[in-house]
Amino acid sequence: MENPFTHEYFMKKALQEAEVAFEQGEIPVGAIIVVENRVIARTHNLTELLNDVTAHAEMQAITSAANFIGGKYLKGCTLYVTLEPCQMCAGALYWSQISKIVFGARDDQRGFMSMGTKLHPKTEVVSGVLAQEAADLMLRFFASKRK
């Protein structure tokens, strides 16, 4: 039997969160955190609602997962996020020592890769999972804002 728990499987859940953000007028980024194929955090960007630049999907996912685990380190966890994390979120992920980061679309302007933010040496990165879907959602969002 094929393993149903693929990166695409979990990224679809992150995309569902991004859709919720979109509907609420937030820049549509969604994130989930998974440990042993179990989703322990499910969040989306809330910067507009909370009037808070720190309320990115990833930040809330880290806080939520740590709360679930009862400890602040996310070893053994995988973050799925629809957009490449920014400096702030990558910096938070550095502190969390998370095992894996899987992201969808690249963010060449503000993403941690072009900005040069350092992750924890033990953190593995996978990029480009359902990237087109995530990028399309962002484009659709900004197009709707320009109307």
Next chain:
Amino acid sequence: MENPFTHEYFMKKALQEAEVAFEQGEIPVGAIIVVENRVIARTHNLTELLNDVTAHAEMQAITSAANFIGGKYLKGCTLYVTLEPCQMCAGALYWSQISKIVFGARDDQRGFMSMGTKLHPKTEVVSGVLAQEAADLMLRFFASKRK
């Protein structure tokens, strides 16, 4: 009459917050945010209490100040923080577009300067204000932990 509202005046308040963190077993970092000589946020590191790597003093100061202002951008605001901000906090400060960052002690290992994190182009940085006091507090904390 001399202006009483010097960088040292406000950094002393941030150091008081760091002392509170110390007493609570937190890595002793304190922060305040000031607008027109008025303190609008006063926070300290809470990563142990909250079991959350994102609970640095600066992150909470940003959230708290935005809440006070009722908007997410901190233009016209100055952050005073006892230790050089890390990548995460510098990344959050980038998004906040804060006008000025005044910090005490350098953090050559994990500070944003050596890590290469980018601030908003309009953000001014002042370093070394009561640096010795902030560094002494950190040294005293880690010495007490080794006992």
